[in-house]
Amino acid sequence: MNGDGCVDDADLLQVLFNFGGNDAASDVNGDGVVDDADLLIVLFNFSSGCGN
Numbered sequence: 001m002n003g004d005g006c007v008d009d010a011d012l013l014q015v016l017f018n019f020g021g022n023d024a025a026s027d028v029n030g031d032g033v034v035d036d037a038d039l040l041i042v043l044f045n046f047s048s049g050c051g052n
């Protein structure tokens with residue numbers, strides 16, 4: 001999410017810091033709001049793309 005190709009705690013924190021807001025970079029599913037749906041997507045994809 002933060003562009004490093006890896007879904008990790010940095011991405012999780014980005015969603016948490018923007019939770020309830022409308023930050024486009026943190027709005028994973030693109031519905032215009034950063035909420036639990038976006039958080040779940042990050043959690044489901046956690047560690048993907050990190051080389052493990």
Ligand SMILES: [Ca+2]
Binds near residue numbers: 030031032033037038
């Ligand atoms: Ca969203």
